Structure formats: structure tokens, C-alpha cells
Amino acid sequence: MHAIVCIKQVPDTTEVKIDPERGTLIREGVPSIVNPFDTYAIEEALLLKEKFGGKVTVISMGPPQAVEALKEAVAMGADEAILLSDRAFAGADTWATAYTLCSAIKKIGDFDVILCGRQAIDGDTGQVGPGIATQLGINQLTYVFKIQDIDFEKRTIRVERLVEEGREVVTSTLPCLLTVVKDINQPRYPTFMGIRRAAKMQIPTWTAAEMNVNPDLIGLTGSPTKVVRVFTPPAREGECDLVTADSPEQAAEILAEKLLAEKII
Amino acid sequence: MDFQLTDEQQMIRKMVRDFAEKEIAPIAKETDTEGKFPWEIIRKMARLGFLGLPFPEEYGGAGADNVSLAIAMEEIARVCGSTAITLDAHTSLCSEPIYLFGTEAQKRKYLPKLCSGEWIGAFGLTEPGAGSDAGATKTRAVRDGDEWVINGQKCFITNGSIADVVIITAVTDPGRGTRGISSFIVEKGTPGFRPGRDEEKMGLKGSITSELFFEDCRIPAENLLGRENEGFKQFLVTLDGGRIAIAAMALGLAQGAFERALAYSKERVQFGQPICNFQAIQWMLADMSTEIDAARLLVYRAAWLKDQGLPFTKEAAMAKLFTSEMAERVCYKAIQIHGGYGYMKEYEVERMYRDQRLCAIGEGTSEIQRLVIARQLLR
Known part of the structure; x- marks a missing residue:
């Protein structure tokens, strides 16, 4: 079994502030973390490895410091890690990012599953995973809540997807791409032995030239979408209607009536 | 001069902080108010390699350095003192002397179990009459054939009553003062060795602090730690x-x-x-x-x-x-x-x-x- 996990290093959004003048994120001094949704993808890959044997490769496109995120995945137990880093990748939108990751996956070669988090907490698009599957021409199983079974003989996988109305059981052929939701597992902590291995590991960096990519399809040039402006929406004016009553039951009744009158429920 | 922590030390800080905030902090208040030893946390820590942090991998340790151990202690104490002192007694006071002074056989016998957390360790130095004046140790060890016979009492021993193995000091040559004290490894369940009561303390209430009693406690001669009279x-x-x-x-x-x-x-x-x-x-x-x-x-x-x-x-x-x-x-x-x-x-x-x-x-x-x-x- 070979699982490839695509991860992203993101600013710890609990500590990010927005520059009100320029409308950009103030990233100075803000710690970077592995995108939390991606940690579930890493964990799921490690669980597959524990069950079926094989190996887990983690890749990330980002600036040189994104190597920290890859090392964290190695400390958790990933076997190999590759950083895709080149100034030419900068400014990529989700499509160009998916193309770059897809090119790296083609260069890696054989794999059974690709795992991604459902979305990154900074961009919140949830498009890169599906973009990779589309560009590779393989099936995508999004919002996976549980991997029920993998049959390597028949080359199939059966998963439960979290959909709005409930759960959906889907079977796909391998190889395929999964994006996972946070309820799928509980990511492990790295062990000290894992940390020591990761700290020493030399993680290879692949540049655009090494990956043989089409320069017109990467970075800002290869991005069909552009970010025109980032801004904080003005705070909404709200009105507070305080419900007072003699008992909680009475208060609940008044509230229910108001909500019904407003057609909220 | 370099004030920068290494990659490894930084990763260890991040991991321990994450663990401490998610696992230890939520129960720190309860650990204190109920005086409850945090067994579940200690077991989780054991699985991650906390309990053998500074010892070589060949003895089951994580092979980290002492700066990393200090960082780990700091990060744990930042949320819970009781958990920190438990780890300190186990690692720095029990496993460390075995690692530093033990024979190869003693290291192979005890360190893997201590590093994995299968065994909890303690260190018994203090006695009712020997605190700062550790040379006033009264506990006696007398050689009898292939055994040492230990008699005496220790107090204020962190992890004392729960420890599977305790390093203790005892007088082996009464005429020689501080040059007549030796260290011994005593295992839980050895006849003649029993823990007394656990103390009620001002703080660190979730950690265990006990008396230890030795009454004609016989241990094998090979349980002398390192050399005689060098305790x-x-x-x-x-x-x-x-x-x-x-x-x-x-x-x-x-x-x-x-x-x-x-x-x-x-x-x-x-x-x-x-x-x-x-x-x-x-x-x-x-x-x-x-x-x-x-x-x-x-x-x-x-x-x-x-x-x-x-x-x-x-x-x-x-x-x-x-x-x-x-x-x-x-x-x-x-x-x-x-x-x-x-x-x-x-x-x-x-x-x-x-x-x-x-x-x-x-x-x-x-x-x-x-x-x-x-x-x-x-x-």
C-alpha cells in the first residue's frame, strides 16, 4: 500500500489578525501549523499503513519553511516527505496548486490512495483535493468519514461519506483520492523517537524544473482566478430583544412564539 | 553564542506543549483538588516516550538531550506541577542513577521497563533525621552472604508507594561517615519492604509522597548500585x-x-x-x-x-x-x-x-x- 498525503502549512488562525488598512493577514510572528484537517489525512494514512503495511509519502507545496510541516508528519510516522518549492509556484490559486501537486504525484509514480484534508483553514476553498483528482483523472471521494474496506486484489475501496442528509456509502476503484473530515479519526501525537528521526531527516525539495511542469500552468501565471482584494466585512448591526419571564418555561414559550412569528422556525 | 533551540528541541517543545494543553491541562484542577494521581496521563505519556526521554534508545529511551528534558519539564509544569514532579522523580532521580552508575546488567534489567513506563521509579534519600544533612542517614545495609539486609526508614519519597523500583541510600560502613553510604535497588514486593502512609501536602497534591519502611529487607547482592560506599x-x-x-x-x-x-x-x-x-x-x-x-x-x-x-x-x-x-x-x-x-x-x-x-x-x-x-x- 502506498498512500500519498497532501498537506499545507497554514498560519495558526486563532492567532491571526487582519491589517485593517491593507486588508491583508498580519503573518509576522504568527506561528505556522499543519492545516488541522490535513492531520486527519496523515493519521488515516498511518492507520492504513498499520493495517496493510506499505508506506506513506507526504508532500506539500509551499515556501522553504513548509518543511516544518512535513517534518511534523514524519514525526507522526510518515516514511517519506517531499517539499515542492519554487518562486515560480508563488501566487498559485487552487487550480495551479492542484496542477503542481498532481505533477509531483506523477513523478512519484505508483500509489493506491491520495489523502487530503477536506479544506485548509486559511483559504477554506476545499478545491485542491478535487482538483488533483480531476487533473490526474482518478475518482474522488470527498468528505470521507470512514474507510470501511480496501480490497487490494480487486483494487476497490468502500467508504462512508458525510453528506448533508446523513451518510453515503460509496465504492470506488483504486487508485483514488480521498478528502477526509475531522471525525474520521483522532490524530496521534508524534513520539519523541519520531521527532528525533524527523529532525535529522533531509527532506528533498523539488523545483519546477525538476518536476518538468509546464511554466504556463503554475504560480500566478497558471492561475485562472486572481485575488482582487481581501477585506474584513463591516460588523453587522444587530438588535437585541431580551426575553424576560418569570420562569425558564415561560421564557422558552415567548421565544418560540417570536421565532414562529418571524418564520425562523 | 547561539540562543536558538535546535530543530529537534523546537519540535519537542511544540509536541509537549500540545500534549500538555490538550491532555494534562483539562484535568490539572481535578488532579489537585481531589489529590488524584494522574495514572491515565502517565500512561499516555509513557506511550509517547516521555518516561525515558534522556536515555539512549538501546535502553528503551528516546535519546533526547537534557535541554529537551528541561523543555519537557517546563511545558508540563506550565499546566500541572503534580505531573511534572512525578516525571522528575521517575526520570532524573531513579532512572538517571541507574543509567549513570548501574552495571550493564542493571541497566538492561531496569531501564527498558522504566523508560516504557511499565515500571514507575522513585528515589529514597531523605529520612526523618537526614534532610539537608544527608550524611546523617540512619538506614543500615548489612551484607549477609549473597544478600544485603536493609533496616530503616525513608520519608517524603515522591512516587514512594506506587513505585515498582526504588533507589535507596543506606549506611554500609558506619565508621566512615559520608564515605560509608551505598545505594541499592529495591523492587516492590520484596519481603520486609513496605510503603507507609502517603503525606498530605500544601501543593503538588496529585503527586504521591510516601514513607518507606525496611524491616530485615533482604535484597540480592547484585542490587548494590555501582560500587560499595560510593552512595x-x-x-x-x-x-x-x-x-x-x-x-x-x-x-x-x-x-x-x-x-x-x-x-x-x-x-x-x-x-x-x-x-x-x-x-x-x-x-x-x-x-x-x-x-x-x-x-x-x-x-x-x-x-x-x-x-x-x-x-x-x-x-x-x-x-x-x-x-x-x-x-x-x-x-x-x-x-x-x-x-x-x-x-x-x-x-x-x-x-x-x-x-x-x-x-x-x-x-x-x-x-x-x-x-x-x-x-x-x-x-
Whole structure:
């Protein structure tokens, strides 16, 4: 079994502030973390490895410091890690990012599953995973809540997807791409032995030239979408209607009536 | 000069902080108020390699350095003193002397079990009549054929009643004073060895502090740790290392209290504004932060010297002396900033204030640290 996990290093959004003048994120001094949704993808890959044997490769496109995120995945137990880093990748939108990751996956070669988090907490698009599957021409199983079974003989996988109305059981052929939701597992902590291995590991960096990519399809040039402006929406004016009553039951009744009158429920 | 932690040390800090905040912090209050030993946390920590942090992998350890151990102690104490002291006694006071002075057979027998957490360790030095004056040890060990027969009593032993293995000191040659003391490895369940009561303490209530009794307790001759009559020298070396850990613990408690005080000062409104706007509060915060930083440099330097194989006795004593007394001042101010709320259990700084108090006593009082430093200066 070979699982490839695509991860992203993101600013710890609990500590990010927005520059009100320029409308950009103030990233100075803000710690970077592995995108939390991606940690579930890493964990799921490690669980597959524990069950079926094989190996887990983690890749990330980002600036040189994104190597920290890859090392964290190695400390958790990933076997190999590759950083895709080149100034030419900068400014990529989700499509160009998916193309770059897809090119790296083609260069890696054989794999059974690709795992991604459902979305990154900074961009919140949830498009890169599906973009990779589309560009590779393989099936995508999004919002996976549980991997029920993998049959390597028949080359199939059966998963439960979290959909709005409930759960959906889907079977796909391998190889395929999964994006996972946070309820799928509980990511492990790295062990000290894992940390020591990761700290020493030399993680290879692949540049655009090494990956043989089409320069017109990467970075800002290869991005069909552009970010025109980032801004904080003005705070909404709200009105507070305080419900007072003699008992909680009475208060609940008044509230229910108001909500019904407003057609909220 | 390089003030930057290595990649490994930074990753260890991140991992321990993450673990401490998610796993230990949520139960720290309960651990204190109910005086409940945090078994579940200790088991989780064992699985991740916490319990054998500084020992080589061949003995089941994680092979990390002493700076990393200090960082781990600091990060754990930042949320829970009881868990930190438990780890300190286990690692720095029980496993460490076995690693430093044990025979190869002793290391192979005990370290893997201690590092994996299958066994919990303790160190029995203090006696009712032998605290700072450890040379006044009364516990006796007499050789009888292939065995040592131990009689005596130990007190204030961290992890005492739950330990699977205890390193103890006993007099083997009564005429020779401090040169007549030896160290022994005693396993739980050995006939004649029994723990007494667990003490009720001012702080660190979730840790276990016990009496130990030895009545004609027979242990095999091979359980002598290292060489006969070298026990005094051995525990001086053990305590040099242990002091770095206790200093790191005091550092973590101070850091935890400071962070709470800083956050509270931004939220608490009096006279129409957050109290952090008042210079009286700002000066306290500035002093607290400055002292914590100074202490951290002392602690890391002592640990770094140990990692380099350089002498660190004086530096460890300085780190322990300064950091433990600094923690008292910082926790005092943290309560002061919280005002009446700080005196209440809910805000946790009162627990940190109680927990830090031990750090100026255990593993050598502040007075003994001054003695150690002065001796090093005047030699």
C-alpha cells in the first residue's frame, strides 16, 4: 500500500489578525501549523499503513519553511516527505496548486490512495483535493468519514461519506483520492523517537524544473482566478430583544412564539 | 553564542506543549483538588516516550538531550506541577542513577521497563533525621552472604508507594561517615519492604509522597548500585541533574502563572479600563517576564553544560536557586494581579503558588544551593 498525503502549512488562525488598512493577514510572528484537517489525512494514512503495511509519502507545496510541516508528519510516522518549492509556484490559486501537486504525484509514480484534508483553514476553498483528482483523472471521494474496506486484489475501496442528509456509502476503484473530515479519526501525537528521526531527516525539495511542469500552468501565471482584494466585512448591526419571564418555561414559550412569528422556525 | 533551540528541541517543545494543553491541562484542577494521581496521563505519556526521554534508545529511551528534558519539564509544569514532579522523580532521580552508575546488567534489567513506563521509579534519600544533612542517614545495609539486609526508614519519597523500583541510600560502613553510604535497588514486593502512609501536602497534591519502611529487607547482592560506599558521591551527582529538572519545573509554574496574569490583566476592567493599562500592573508584568527569561537562560545553560559533558554543578545549583525563588515572586504577583479571584481555586494561580513552594525545598533547599555555589566559588 502506498498512500500519498497532501498537506499545507497554514498560519495558526486563532492567532491571526487582519491589517485593517491593507486588508491583508498580519503573518509576522504568527506561528505556522499543519492545516488541522490535513492531520486527519496523515493519521488515516498511518492507520492504513498499520493495517496493510506499505508506506506513506507526504508532500506539500509551499515556501522553504513548509518543511516544518512535513517534518511534523514524519514525526507522526510518515516514511517519506517531499517539499515542492519554487518562486515560480508563488501566487498559485487552487487550480495551479492542484496542477503542481498532481505533477509531483506523477513523478512519484505508483500509489493506491491520495489523502487530503477536506479544506485548509486559511483559504477554506476545499478545491485542491478535487482538483488533483480531476487533473490526474482518478475518482474522488470527498468528505470521507470512514474507510470501511480496501480490497487490494480487486483494487476497490468502500467508504462512508458525510453528506448533508446523513451518510453515503460509496465504492470506488483504486487508485483514488480521498478528502477526509475531522471525525474520521483522532490524530496521534508524534513520539519523541519520531521527532528525533524527523529532525535529522533531509527532506528533498523539488523545483519546477525538476518536476518538468509546464511554466504556463503554475504560480500566478497558471492561475485562472486572481485575488482582487481581501477585506474584513463591516460588523453587522444587530438588535437585541431580551426575553424576560418569570420562569425558564415561560421564557422558552415567548421565544418560540417570536421565532414562529418571524418564520425562523 | 547561539540562543536558538535546535530543530529537534523546537519540535519537542511544540509536541509537549500540545500534549500538555490538550491532555494534562483539562484535568490539572481535578488532579489537585481531589489529590488524584494522574495514572491515565502517565500512561499516555509513557506511550509517547516521555518516561525515558534522556536515555539512549538501546535502553528503551528516546535519546533526547537534557535541554529537551528541561523543555519537557517546563511545558508540563506550565499546566500541572503534580505531573511534572512525578516525571522528575521517575526520570532524573531513579532512572538517571541507574543509567549513570548501574552495571550493564542493571541497566538492561531496569531501564527498558522504566523508560516504557511499565515500571514507575522513585528515589529514597531523605529520612526523618537526614534532610539537608544527608550524611546523617540512619538506614543500615548489612551484607549477609549473597544478600544485603536493609533496616530503616525513608520519608517524603515522591512516587514512594506506587513505585515498582526504588533507589535507596543506606549506611554500609558506619565508621566512615559520608564515605560509608551505598545505594541499592529495591523492587516492590520484596519481603520486609513496605510503603507507609502517603503525606498530605500544601501543593503538588496529585503527586504521591510516601514513607518507606525496611524491616530485615533482604535484597540480592547484585542490587548494590555501582560500587560499595560510593552512595554519597552518587547522589550528589544525581541531584546535580535533578536540580535542573526541578528548576525547569519552577520555570514552567512561573510561566503558567504569568500567562494567566497577563491574560487576566487585559480582561479585568476596573475604573473603566482594563487593569493592564495601569502602570502598577505593567511593572509587575514587566518584572515577572524579565525574571522568567533570566531563569530560563540559567536553566537551559545548566542543561546544555550537562549535554556537553562539562561541569555543571554550580550552574545547576544557580539555576535551581534563582528559578525556585523567582517562581515564588512571580506566582505571588500573579495572584496579586488577579486580586480576590486569584485567591480562589477557580483561577488556578493559587494552585501554582502552592505547587511552586516545593521547588525551593526539594532536591536541596535554597540554603543548600547557596552552600554548593559558594563551595564551587571558593575551591
